[in-house]
Amino acid sequence: MTAEPEFRPLGVDGVLVRFSRVLTEAANIRAVSFRDQFAGANVPGVTEVASSLASVRVGFDPVRTDRKAVTQAIMSFLADHETPVSSPRRLWRIPVCFDGDHAPQLAEAARLAGVTVDQAIAEITAQTTRVIAIGFAPGQPYLGMLPDHWDIPRQSTLTETLPRGALIAAVRQLIIWAADAPTGWRHIGQTAFRVYRPETAEPFAFRPGDAVQFHAISATDYAALSTNTDPDGGAVCEVLR
C-alpha cells in the first residue's frame, strides 16, 4: 500500500509529482522508476522528466499542452503502472582506495557508525548502492541507502575543499565528489572516477537508478588509475537491461 502522490506546480511549465515528504527507499524507487518509464511514454507536449530524491518534475510546453492535461496524463499513467521497476538498468563497478591520506576521515566515520575500519570497508564494498539522485554539482550522484547504523550526521564545520572523485559519507548515503567545493560530509575513500565530463559526448556518467558497487584497491593501484586519462578511473559499466 503506497500513499497517493501529491501534485504541485513547479514553474509555469512544470508539474511536480511528489511520492513522499520524507526520503524512503520505496519513495525513491517509485520516483526513479516513474521518471524512467514516463520519459519513454512520449506524452505530447512533455519536454522533460527529471527525478530527485522522492519527487519528479514533468516539464511541458504550454503552447502544445497545459497543466490539466499533463496532470491527467500522469495520473492515468500511474494508475496503469502501479508497480515500480526497481531493477537497475546498469551496474557500475568502481575501484576505491581506502588507504591513509586517501581516506582521512574513514576512522572517524567508522567510529560514528559503530564499526571498525575493516568492517566499514567490508560493509561499503559488500553493498550494491543505487543512484538515488544527481545534483548539487553537475553529474554528482547521491548513492543509497547504507544500513541504519550509517545514519551519521554531517560535520558541523565544513571541509574547505575535497579532491575530485572523493568518496564521502553521511546520512546513510555516499557521494562521489564532482568538484572542488566545501562539504560537511566525511571523506572516507578516493576514486579516480570523473562523474562529469563536459567535453565528451556523454557528459554525465550516471543516470538515476544506476547500481553502483565499490571494490577496494591499493594506493599504488589508485596512483596508476589517477594518472591515467580514462575518466572512468578503472570503473566498469555493465548494462543489465
Added chain:
Amino acid sequence: MPILHIHSAGPGLTVQDLGRPGWKAQGLSSGGAADRLALFEAAALLDAPPDQAVIEMMGFGGTFSVTHPTRIALTGASMQADIDSTPIAPNMTHILQAGAKLKIGGALAGVYGYLAFAGGILSEQIMDSRATHLTAGIGARLQPGETLPLGPDPDPMRAAQKLAPDARFNGGTIRIMPGPQTDFFSATVLDRFAKTIFARSPRGNRQGVRLDYGGTGFPIEGGRTLVSELIVPGDIQMTGDGVPYVLLAECQTIGGYPRIGSVIPADLPKIAQAAPGTDLTFQFLSVDEADATAISDADLLIKLAQSCQPIIRDPHDIADLLSYQLISGATAGDDVERP
C-alpha cells in the same frame, strides 16, 4: 571568418545564449542569459535567431572591434557606449565597421547588458550551447586580448531598427506563483512576505540574488527538514538563516531549503536587472493566473519583431556615408560560378 577582438573587458563578461535546458536530472541547470528577454530583443532588432550567442556584460562593458563590418545591437541594461567616440543608443541596431572601436562603459540602469552581432558569436559548442556556465566549469569569463569568431552578417544593408525599451530596471511589484512548498508556510507568513518591501542585496550573481529586509525571517511551519526537490529559476528559497534568495539561470538543480514561491518567467528579467538597493515587492498569482502568462519563445520573438521600427536616417547624419554600399544588387557577374 569575421573575428571579434576584445581589447579591454570588465570583470563580468561571458558568452551567453539561451542555455542548456534538459539536464536537470543530471544536475546541470540550464544557465544561459541572466536576462533572457534581452536575447529576444537583440534577435528581433537584428532579424537573427534568438539562440545566437552574445556577450553578457555584468555592470560594465569593454572595448571591442571587428575584422568585418557587421550590424550590432545593445540590449538589456542601459550602458554608456560609443563607436569611435560617437555615442550610440541601446535597443537600436548600429553598423560596426571593420577596425572601429566600440566602447561600452558602466551600466546607467540595470545590471546585465548584452552585445549582440548580426551573425552571432561562433565559439565552440558544448552540449549544444555556447553559454558559459561558471559553476559547472563550462567556459570562462572573457579576458582582454581574447578573440572570438563571429558569423558573417547575412544582411548588412538591412534598414536600422529600434525597439522601445521595456522598462525592467526599477524593480517594483514582481508576480510570483505557488510552488511545491508554498503550503508548508503558514498563511500569516505568506501574508507578511507579500507585504514586505525587499531591497535587492549587493550580494547576487548569475546563481541568484539575495533580498534584504528588516524584521524576522520567513520560516516554514514546524521548522522541519525537507527532502531536496528540483529547482527552477525564479524559485524564492529561504536559506538556513531565513534570508530569501531568488534563484537565477545558473542555480543549483535540487535544494533542501524551503521555497515560498516562484517568480514567473515574464517578471524574472526584472529581478536579474534590479541593481543593488532596488525595491522589490511580491504579489502572489493563482496557478491559473500564472500559467496564463506563459508565452512561447516563438510568440515572444514575433511580438518583439512587430514592435521594431525602422529608423529613417538623414544622410547628413551619416558620417561615413561613402563606406555604405549604396548600390546593392550590382555584382561582378560571377555569382553562379562561385562555390
